[in-house]
Every structure is written in C-alpha cells, then in structure tokens.
Amino acid sequence: MNRRIVIVTAVHTPSAPFLPEAYLSLCEQELPDGWEWHWVIQEDGRTDAVAPYIPQDNRVTFRQGRPGGPGVTRTIALAHAEGEYVKVLDADDLLPPGALARDLAALEADPTIGWATSRVLDLFPDGSTTGFPGDPAHGPIPHGAILDHWKANDFRAPVHPATLCVRRELLLSLGGWMALPASEDTGLLLALNSVSRGWFSRETGLLYRKWDGQMTGQPPHVDPVEREARMAVIEERARALAAFRWRATAKAPSADEVIHSR
Template identity: 75%
Template sequence: MCRRVTIITAVHAPSARFLPDAYASIRAQELPDGWEWHWLIQEDGKSDLVAPYVPDDERVTFRQGRPGGPGVARTLALAHAEGPYVKVLDADDQLEPGVLARDLAALEADGTLGWATSRVLDLLPDGSTAGFPGDPDHGPIERAAVLDHWKANGFRAPVHPASLFVRRDLLVALGGWMALPASEDTGLLLALGSVARGWFSAEVGLLYRKWEGQVTGQAAHTETAEHAARMAVVESRARALSHFQWRYAPGAS
C-alpha cells in the first residue's frame, strides 16, 4: 500500500497569491515514519496567473482544467490521488502544525471512522484569529449527527468542511464534491456524516483566511433562490443516503 496522504487544493487566479503560505504550512507537517504527503494543486480554469505561485517541489503536482468551480477542480484532482487518505486544503487557508499526524492517527486507530475534522480559526486580515462558537466535544461524531445539527442550526454544520481528512475510497464512492456553484464541501460533509462515523479534534487544525476576494464573502453566495436550492439538494442527498442505509464498511481502507 502507498502510505501517502494526498492534499488537494483548488485554486483560481485571485487566490493564487496565497499558495506560498499554504505550502509553508504543509512543509511544517510531520508524519510518522514511512508516511509521506503529496500536494495536488488543480487550477479551476486555464490561465498564466497561477503557475508562478506553484512551488518547485517534486512532492507538488500542478494541473489545469475547464472552469467549473472548486468542487469540480477538487474532483478532477481526485483522479490523481494516491494512497489511502485525502486532506482538503483551500488555496487561501493554512494547516496548523501537527494536524496531518493527528488526523492520520485517528483513522488509523479506528477502522469504523471514515473522516476527520478539526477546530478551525478564522484568519483575519490584520493577522489575528477568531474561533467559532459551538465546537463539538473532542472525539467521535456519530452518523446523522452532522445533518441533525446543520438542520437545527440554520444550515450551520457543527464542524468545518474546509478541514476534512477523508478515506480516499469513501470519497470516491460518494463521487467527490457536489456539482454545485457553492456549498459543495458542505454537501460532501453531510454525505460523509450520513454513511460513516467521523472524528473531531479539539486542537486547532486550520486557519481559514477571511479576505475580500473569497467566494463565500460575495453577494451571490447568499442570494435567496440559489441558496435555498443548494440547501435543498444538499439535504436531500444526505437523507437519501441514510434512507438507503448505505454504510461505510468497518475496517475499509
């Protein structure tokens, strides 16, 4: 078995300038002996504006493709992922030290877990950080708990999908990220939570950058009709998976 954690990053021209910070946060990670990481960067589109920010490192692969949004870019990158685990990292975010090793340890220790997340802090423009209220307890997250919380709290998940660490075979079985213009990562999180137990680490694992160009900060992200449609299909998918009783097989890897 290839003992590799594949880190997948979707990037477009406005966010390319943050890639060096993301790279530095990956290089700071330490994995157990015999394990390695590989970073797949997939541009959402084809331009000459991203490549200059891609580090010259044999552990980094850069590809381009037709524009379709971050979910499409990540799913295209998934075709080239090797090894049993995938970690998502948005181009403008940063991993915190130790998160890859903690995620890996949780899933290696318990074959019934299909995915892991961790505490996230907002990284504000002035360099300060701010936490999210209502983090769950450190430890396992049972099936359906994510969907129940999301529905009861105004479409706010209890954990952040930008911090996901997933078994690659499970991610492939679910079709990767949803084909939506936004909320594609929330859709994946809810689907994962419907078919497999997860894990939450109370240690900070991700800095989520807040800046003027991020997609979630644009007016289109909260436009009423589209938002309602996204939430409806995200929920319907998760409930359908629960209804059909599809379950992640314990011990799969």
C-alpha cells in the same frame, strides 16, 4: 514505499498568491514514520496567472482544466492523487503544525471512522485569529449528527468542511464533491456523515483566511434563492443516503498490500 496522504487544492487566479504560504504550512507538518504527503493543485481554468506561485517540489503536482467551480475542480484532481487519504486545503488557508498527523491518528485507529475534522480559527489580515463557539466534543461524531445540527441551526454545520480528511475509497464512492456552485463541501460532509462516523479534534486544524476576495464573501454566495436550492438538494441527498442504511467501514490491508507498502 511510504504510505501517502494527498492534499487537494482547488485554485483560481485571485487566490493563487496565497499558495506559497499554504506550501510553507505543509512543509511544517511532521508525519508518522512511513508516511508522506503529496500536494495536488488543480486550477479552476487555464490561465498563466497561477503557475508562477506553484512551489518547485517533487511532492507537488499542478494541473489545469476547464472552469467548473471548486467541487468539480477538486474532484477532477483526484485523477492525479494516489493515496489512502485525501485532505482538503483551500489555496488561501493554512495548516497549523500537527494537523495532518492528528487526522491520520484518528483514521488509522478506528476503521469505522470514515472522515476527520478539526477546530478552525478565522485568520484576519492583521494576523489576529478568532474561534467559533459551539464546537462539538473531542472524539467520534455519530451517524446523522451533522444533518440534525445543520437543519436545526439555519444550515450551519457543527464542524467546518474545509478541515475534512477522508478515506479515498469512501470519497470516490460518494462521487467526490457535490456539483454545486457553492456549499459543495458541506454537501460532501453531510453525505459522509450519512454513511459513516466521523471524528472531531479539539486541536486547531485550520487557519481559515478572511479576505476581500474569498468566494464565500461574494454576493452570489448568499443569494437567498440559490442558497435555498443548494440547501434543499444537500439535505435530500443526505437523507436518501441515510435511508439506504449503508455503513462504510475501511477494509484491513491484505498481506500483499502491507508488504508492497514497505
């Protein structure tokens, strides 16, 4: 039996037409021997608009549920996701070749690394791309480094939470994504960094699509009153976790687990 990395995608009606492109980017991934991917697509609601775009592939699971926003949608998707690692992929984004293999290499090499991120390129409608200035150095990210940078730079993290790949047990121990109307992935990122070291790859790991309908481009996302509240609760949670001084380290698989995974 192969080991598995689970790809979790929250989708709503406007972003559904991008799913076939996301699927093609998954099919281009080459995983190490003994590994496979499973894509769980969870609709944020119950409509008839998303199903026509779901690929017919045994490696793809589609589920629906009552609306709750992207954080709730991704978290409920974990009920259908069996695998050691969980990778985020927004419905309108793309994975460049090699992205999953690099995540797995970082996490498999060091049990003290709880999560991995990578360089991002914005992808524009004309096909052009642009990167972000100030990427961190390639390699481990120390405890607390994300919060320090985020606080000092107008709540902007040095790595992009849409590139997260995380150990499943660690993700569940933190309760999944934060129950916020937005910035739920940033909240998870800061919580993860409060309890475990991370990893940053200088290789591009995500093409982040820029388009008129994306949720982060809508006026409510930048409402100053709501944004201040989101940032406050994100910071308070991260500092509370850090104060517990809990450090997450992956356990080594038992002999039985190794045998049954073959």
